[in-house]
Amino acid sequence: MRIANKAMVVGLLAATLTTPASLAMAAGGGLPQLDLSTYSSQAIWLVISFIALYALMNSIALPRIGEVLEERQNRIDDNLSKAENLKAQADAAIETYEKSLLDARTKAFDAIREVKDKAATEAHDRQSKLTAELGEKIKQAESEISKAKIEALSGIEAVAIDVASAAIAKLINEPANENSVSSAVSSALKNRT
């Protein structure tokens, strides 16, 4: 029984794999696809169902999907433009911040320079003033010194004349000639200085 089955199966396989005609013969009634009597009913139901599907797709399914896709695209575009907007704002804020930072820095530098310059000129002024004052004081002191020196020198002349006259009087026992002594002393002093 099993062998008979196998033989039948192999035969059937051989038949099916050759031509549709032999396939039809093996089936014992022809391909159902070639049965013309079924064509009209299939055609009618195909037309009905295809038109129905077209109507359903066209009026319900496709608009719905299209709507959702469009909505999503709009949302994405909207978000993108929003993000772009925010980025522009952030950029502007950064720019103003940097600008103000730069301004503040230059202002600070200016202030520092001003103060420095002021301090430098003040110091310079004070120094020159001090130098002038000191010069004057030195000059005054020098003139005082020279005055004192002259006074001292003139005192010395008188003392020297007295001493010289006294010495001459002691040496030669007679009063010295005043005029000659004073001229001799003054010339001697002049030679010294």
Add this chain to the structure above:
Amino acid sequence: MANPIEQFTIRPLVEINLGGIDATFTNAGAFMLLTVASVTLFLTLSMRGRALVPGRWQSMAELSYEFIAGLLRDNVGSEGRRFFPFVFTLFMFILFANMLGLMPYSFTITSHIIVTFILAMVVFIGVTVVGLLRHGVKFFSYFVPSGVPMAVLPLMIPIEIISYLSRPISLSVRLFANMTAGHIMMKVFAGFVIPLGIFGGWAPLGVDVLLVGFEFLVAFLQAYVFTVLTCLYLHDAIHLH
């Protein structure tokens, strides 16, 4: 053992007669309606949430929409937008018919030449009408290939006309033959499983497992091919080469 072509039998369910024309509601008609219902339910139920971030089902529905829209855009151009509902319907109808036919004990409506032929004729006539409406008499210049010497034209024009007229035949036979052959193959190998017994039966079963996977590929591919060719024909009708 089951007859491998028994699966294609048309069985009447409700006898209907429209003025002498047989319009019986058969298993084929039932599967056509089931196809329509499946496509509609798939696309409406999956989009029910209208989620901004789609889930799995909504992704599939959107993917099929964008797939066909992209196909039309790439092959036809911006003029193809008007035909989007038709091309989408065609693709979904064939795809779901093919897929439903792969379910056990089901019926494959696209394995019947009359069904694929009517679909192909709708495409053929529709495309021709689009071309005629758009270009008028100039449409017939489509059959005169450009850049061909005058001497060859008497030969080329009939060839062009024959190749144009054979479009619905190649379109319909391709789908019908693929579905029929695939289903017969699966049935034949399935028929070997029990007769070959507990030891020998595994081999045809394994082949059938591979075939089922292969048939899912074919089911998608044939729907895709049918749609792409429709798009190409539309392109020809709109742009004339």
